[in-house]
Amino acid sequence: QVQVEESGGGLVQPGGSLRLSCAASGSIFRIRVMAWYRQVSGDKRDLVASISSGDGPSYADSVKGRATISMDNAKNTVYLQMDSLKPEDTAIYYCYTVLDGVRGGRPTAYWGQGTQVTVSS
Numbered sequence: 001q002v003q004v005e006e007s008g009g010g011l012v013q014p015g016g017s018l019r020l021s022c023a024a025s026g027s028i029f030r031i032r033v034m035a036w037y038r039q040v041s042g043d044k045r046d047l048v049a050s051i052s053s054g055d056g057p058s059y060a061d062s063v064k065g066r067a068t069i070s071m072d073n074a075k076n077t078v079y080l081q082m083d084s085l086k087p088e089d090t091a092i093y094y095c096y097t098v099l100d101g102v103r104g105g106r107p108t109a110y111w112g113q114g115t116q117v118t119v120s121s
Contacts, residue, residue: 001026001027001101002024002025002026002027002028002099002101002108002110003024003025003026004022004023004024004095004097004110004111004112005022005023005025005095005112005113006020006021006022006093006094006095006112006113006114006115007020007021007022007023007115008020008021008115009093009115009116009117010116010117010118011118011120012085012117012118012119013085013119013120013121014085014086014087014119014120014121015084015085016085016119017081017082017083017084017085018081018082018085018117019079019080019081019082020036020079020080020082020093020115020117021077021078021079022034022036022077022078022079022080022095022097022112023075023076023077024076024077024097024099024110025076027101027102027103028076028099028100028101028102029099029100029101029102029104030053030099030100031053031071031073031076031097031098031099031100032052032053032098032099032100032107033050033051033052033053033096033097033098033099034050034051034052034069034071034078034095034096034097035047035048035049035050035051035069035078035095035096035097036048036049036050036069036078036080036093036094036095036096037093037094037096038089038091038092038093038094038117039091039092039094039114040090040091040092045094046060047060048060048062048063048067048080048093049063049067049069049080050069051069051070051071051078053073057069057070062088063082063089066082066083066084066085067080067081067082067083068080068081069081078095078097080093082117085119086119087119087120088119089117089119090117090118090119090120091117092114092115092116092117093114093115093116093117094111094112094113094114095111095112096109096110096111096112097109097110098110
């Protein structure tokens, strides 16, 4: 009914840039929240950046000044632009969204399958 797909991950050299995309599709009435999390093997999944329909973006301290989250409402797509990448940014990045379906009911949360980002020389 609803699909969430990330793209844009890959291998990047330190100091480089990368742009992640996450598109939600299906029977969507309104997206309330879209966010990016990341997870290193064996660790918990941490919030990187988020944006809601009525509020501005927020960022984790570790990426402030280097990351920009934005949303294209017409396409139900969120982007994460990351610059000055560091090896410490290496992780699996997951897209997260909370949305209202066309038929109403309770808002529902969805996770993407994740996309690998590797920062290495």
